[in-house]
Amino acid sequence: MSPTGTFFTHRRLIGLAVGAQMLFLLAVAAAGYATTALGRTITLRTTPVDPRDLLYGDYVRLNYTISQVKPTLWHGPEAPKKHQPVYVVLHAQNGVYEAAGVYATEPAVAPEQAILRGWVMDSWRHGLRLRYNLERYYVPENSGQTLEKAGARRPLLVRVSVAPWGQARITKVEELPK
Amino acid sequence: MSRNLLETDGPEWVRKGIITPEQHQQLLALYPNEGKVVGLLPLLGSLLVGLSALSVVAANWQGLPEWLRLLLLLGSMGGAYAGGEYFLARRNESLGMGLIGLGLILFGCGIILTSQMYQLIGYDATGLLAWALAGTALTYLYHSRFLFILMACIGGIVQGYSTGQLGGFSYFTAALTVFGLGYYWWRRPDALLGTVLATGLLWQAGLLIGHLHAKITWFFIPAMLIYAVGDWQADRSAGRALQAPPIVAAFLFTLGLALYGEADTYAGMLRPPFLAYIGALLLVFGLSVAGKYQRGRVSSATDWLLLLPGFYLHGGLALAIATLVVLYAYSGTVLWRAHQENNADRVTLGTVLFIVTTMVAYFKLTWAFMDKSLFFLLGGALLLSLSWYLRRKNAQSLSSKQPE
Numbered sequence: 001m002s003p004t005g006t007f008f009t010h011r012r013l014i015g016l017a018v019g020a021q022m023l024f025l026l027a028v029a030a031a032g033y034a035t036t037a038l039g040r041t042i043t044l045r046t047t048p049v050d051p052r053d054l055l056y057g058d059y060v061r062l063n064y065t066i067s068q069v070k071p072t073l074w075h076g077p078e079a080p081k082k083h084q085p086v087y088v089v090l091h092a093q094n095g096v097y098e099a100a101g102v103y104a105t106e107p108a109v110a111p112e113q114a115i116l117r118g119w120v121m122d123s124w125r126h127g128l129r130l131r132y133n134l135e136r137y138y139v140p141e142n143s144g145q146t147l148e149k150a151g152a153r154r155p156l157l158v159r160v161s162v163a164p165w166g167q168a169r170i171t172k173v174e175e176l177p178k
Numbered sequence: 179m180s181r182n183l184l185e186t187d188g189p190e191w192v193r194k195g196i197i198t199p200e201q202h203q204q205l206l207a208l209y210p211n212e213g214k215v216v217g218l219l220p221l222l223g224s225l226l227v228g229l230s231a232l233s234v235v236a237a238n239w240q241g242l243p244e245w246l247r248l249l250l251l252l253g254s255m256g257g258a259y260a261g262g263e264y265f266l267a268r269r270n271e272s273l274g275m276g277l278i279g280l281g282l283i284l285f286g287c288g289i290i291l292t293s294q295m296y297q298l299i300g301y302d303a304t305g306l307l308a309w310a311l312a313g314t315a316l317t318y319l320y321h322s323r324f325l326f327i328l329m330a331c332i333g334g335i336v337q338g339y340s341t342g343q344l345g346g347f348s349y350f351t352a353a354l355t356v357f358g359l360g361y362y363w364w365r366r367p368d369a370l371l372g373t374v375l376a377t378g379l380l381w382q383a384g385l386l387i388g389h390l391h392a393k394i395t396w397f398f399i400p401a402m403l404i405y406a407v408g409d410w411q412a413d414r415s416a417g418r419a420l421q422a423p424p425i426v427a428a429f430l431f432t433l434g435l436a437l438y439g440e441a442d443t444y445a446g447m448l449r450p451p452f453l454a455y456i457g458a459l460l461l462v463f464g465l466s467v468a469g470k471y472q473r474g475r476v477s478s479a480t481d482w483l484l485l486l487p488g489f490y491l492h493g494g495l496a497l498a499i500a501t502l503v504v505l506y507a508y509s510g511t512v513l514w515r516a517h518q519e520n521n522a523d524r525v526t527l528g529t530v531l532f533i534v535t536t537m538v539a540y541f542k543l544t545w546a547f548m549d550k551s552l553f554f555l556l557g558g559a560l561l562l563s564l565s566w567y568l569r570r571k572n573a574q575s576l577s578s579k580q581p582e
């Protein structure tokens with residue numbers, strides 16, 4: 001354990017490495033916290049999924065109404081490519097946000113609209129399948145079963161916080177009020 | 179000579195007057211207790227403690243407020259690292275390294291749990307990359323074999339998760355393993371670490387081939403590149419240890435070819451574009467042979483027999499037989515080299531390879547023509563006589579080379 005320099009002694013380097021790991025964990029937490037504190041909340045609606053596929057261990061797999069959109073919503077210089085990052089403009093209809101347009105570059109939007117970042121998963125003549133990185137909801141232990149049953153019958157309402165810098169995370173998943 | 183031998187047999191030598199008690203002490207002083215061995219106990223201990231802590235916390239995890247969860251994660255990780263430093267400073271190497279390793283494992287758990295807490299995990303591998311990066315940094319900082327092995331495992335896990343769950347190969351993790359751990363091993367050659375590193379790299383190479391949906395034979399280009407690096411390593415035993423996993427993979431593949439190559443559909447699944455594959459293979463072959471020549475180990479070039487691309491033949495049964503000939507030639511050269519080097523371990527290895535090849539040949543060539551009971555009878559007799567013959571040959575060759 002010899003010193004590797006005049007300033008960067010072994011001890012200091014170790015301290016730096018451990019400190020960086022702690023900072024990283026704090027940064028992950030801070031990013032999560034800031035997304036809720038500074039972001040705006042929008043509500044999305046899921047579509048019922050095959051119940052066998054819904055619950056994956058400790059998370060529930062969610063499929064949104066905006067996960068598959070009509071190809072007419074596409075606004076871009078060329079046809080959408082697989083894995084291409086896109087901007088999805090959302091418009092509120094009766095409190096639930098639905099897709100109003102899919103753009104290759106960030107568009108200017110009206111204040112009542114919201115933008116969600118997504119990726120093209122698949123594109124064919126009759127549809128465009130998108131991914132938002134919001135498809136997994138980590139559920140408190142043992143409560144996945146109830147959500148699974150509810151989600152198979154009726155759509156779920158998912159509250160999502162979208163930060164001004166584009167990061168989005170799920171804050172709540174609930175059953176549709178009757 | 180090992181310290182164990184000195185400790186157990188030393189008193190007997192003193193009693194017989196071969197060495198004096200002083201000389202015995204001097205000899206013992208020459209072989210101090212190795213402090214750097216990878217202790218299995220601290221490894222298992224830190225694993226068990228980590229698992230139990232994890233299950234206790236996990237059982238009550240959802241009930242805890244977020245700040246307390248975060249504090250628990252940070253505290254346990256920091257505590258493990260601080261404890262490790264404490265014991266290392268007091269020269270308790272294995273316990274200290276065990277705790278440092280635990281700290282690294284807790285960092286990985288912390289990343290996963292924090293991102294789950296805020297629903298941030300999903301398709302993002304950044305957190306896992308930070309884990310692999312921390313592992314590499316700590317390996318260099320502590321010069322620890324234990325951390326090296328842990329990091330090779332973490333690299334494999336991150337890569338497996340990346341390709342399996344996130345649907346993308348992490349080139350960053352692969353580069354970190356190749357250059358981070360590879361450079362470490364190159365500067366501090368070590369037999370055990372060589373095998374661990376090669377196995378970890380082969381795992382990632384396999385995942386890459388699967389991810390790219392390439393023909394599985396392409397796997398042998400990176401695998402033999404690892405092998406060629408072993409040829410250039412000055413430390414012979416470390417180089418050989420690095421070469422063992424690729425050679426095992428090549429042998430198993432050739433064995434599979436001998437068994438199933440008869441069906442042209444199977445061989446067809448193996449055929450990559452001829453020029454590209456052969457070009458790449460020849461390039462690696464040249465690199466390997468140049469290394470062997472440089473280090474004076476040209477006789478080991480027979481390992482490359484296993485890489486003969488027989489699967490381009492459309493022969494059916496002829497292909498299977500040609501592959502068997504290659505397998506026989508290979509195990510024969512292993513035996514021959516072992517006898518040349520007077521290396522008992524490798525003689526055993528060569529014998530086993532020879533017997534395995536014979537079993538495959540027998541199964542392959544006679545199954546269709548023979549009654550089953552006769553098959554077992556003849557097969558058993560053949561194996562017994564072969565092993566008896568090779569055993570006798572070993573004993574002769576080893577005893578004739580031993581000085582009287």
